[in-house]
Amino acid sequence: MSFQFRKHYYGDIPEDNAGGTEIKPASNPSLGSGGTWPLWEVFVRSKQGLDHKHVGSLHATDAVMAIENARDVYTRRQEGVSIWVVESKYITASNPDEAGELYEPAADKIYRHPTFYDLPDEVGHM
Amino acid sequence: MNPSLINYTLHLADNALILAQRNAEWCGHGPILEQDIAITNISLDLLGQSRNFYQYAAQLINDSKIPGSSTAPAPGGEGVGGEASEDSLAYLRTEREFKNCLLVEQPNGDWAQTILRQFLVSAWQYLLYEKLVHNSDEQIAAIAAKSLKEVTYHQRWSSEWVIRLGDGTAESHERMLKAIDELWQYTGELFIAADYETAAGFDTASLKDSWLKKVTAVFEEATLPVPEKVFMQTGGKQGVHTEYMGYILADLQYLQRTYPGASW
Numbered sequence: 001m002s003f004q005f006r007k008h009y010y011g012d013i014p015e016d017n018a019g020g021t022e023i024k025p026a027s028n029p030s031l032g033s034g035g036t037w038p039l040w041e042v043f044v045r046s047k048q049g050l051d052h053k054h055v056g057s058l059h060a061t062d063a064v065m066a067i068e069n070a071r072d073v074y075t076r077r078q079e080g081v082s083i084w085v086v087e088s089k090y091i092t093a094s095n096p097d098e099a100g101e102l103y104e105p106a107a108d109k110i111y112r113h114p115t116f117y118d119l120p121d122e123v124g125h126m
Numbered sequence: 127m128n129p130s131l132i133n134y135t136l137h138l139a140d141n142a143l144i145l146a147q148r149n150a151e152w153c154g155h156g157p158i159l160e161q162d163i164a165i166t167n168i169s170l171d172l173l174g175q176s177r178n179f180y181q182y183a184a185q186l187i188n189d190s191k192i193p194g195s196s197t198a199p200a201p202g203g204e205g206v207g208g209e210a211s212e213d214s215l216a217y218l219r220t221e222r223e224f225k226n227c228l229l230v231e232q233p234n235g236d237w238a239q240t241i242l243r244q245f246l247v248s249a250w251q252y253l254l255y256e257k258l259v260h261n262s263d264e265q266i267a268a269i270a271a272k273s274l275k276e277v278t279y280h281q282r283w284s285s286e287w288v289i290r291l292g293d294g295t296a297e298s299h300e301r302m303l304k305a306i307d308e309l310w311q312y313t314g315e316l317f318i319a320a321d322y323e324t325a326a327g328f329d330t331a332s333l334k335d336s337w338l339k340k341v342t343a344v345f346e347e348a349t350l351p352v353p354e355k356v357f358m359q360t361g362g363k364q365g366v367h368t369e370y371m372g373y374i375l376a377d378l379q380y381l382q383r384t385y386p387g388a389s390w
Binding site for chain 1: 290
């Protein structure tokens, strides 16, 4: 049986409009005809020990500029201590059309939650 | 009280304020959203630096008026009741009383000119603050230390842009050349000491070699020439400004001049 793999992009944008390929920043004449900057996803760690969390996306010509733009756009109110950026085209997303088979089967399996145990108070939050 | 220290502090404050005002003109007009935010962030950093210097200058001015102490020549900008404040110094001094360098008041031009102006100033400010951190005046040293981190980023950001545009397309290279042609003549003044700088014990000329080294390194990477034998304009430090300064102040001071004491 042949299996066809189709890549889905972040935000489920169809491939031809996906980030990282051909984004024209809002019709701005000052950018000239070469105004095509790739899209980047930004992840910010709010403090040491926590995870990097996705905060949004932005346009930049390269990784260095993406980090600096992210610093200026997403950490100007002390939101972070560390930034990751990745070009949006490198993110593969699940297909929203397959949400039924992928996620709904988990809905009636409440026994997968660890709520059927009596935890000693000393354990605290798990 | 030391009038040279007051004037020197005002000089530092004015440089930061006028460049902040110029960069703020980009607000809402940046070439792309992310860079619009970047340049206005830099504007706000500079505004913060100017406030720190103005507050200190105001304190020095007011202290110098205590009966019994030597009377300093009035630097202008007295507010309500003859008391100086950060606001009165920014909003109520005249063009001749501003001591900023000519370079910071030059027009934004295109993005290349704004970038180059920022780079030339930041490279100089970086070296300046780095020295001022060790200044014998504790307040100046503290403000410099706080500002140095911001300026380190300004220098990094603007030098990357100089390289990106200089070594970019034929169009961007051409625009950088034009910007150099426009701005280079105002760089000499940065290293020519005004009387109050010398009196305040600061060796302005000592920064020149390191500055030129930094600029040359970035220009080389950007495939841009470092101009030689250019006639250097001076006067800003003494209050003799280019024709743009009056318009900047008109914009900046209009509200306080028209509605004195207005606040919201």
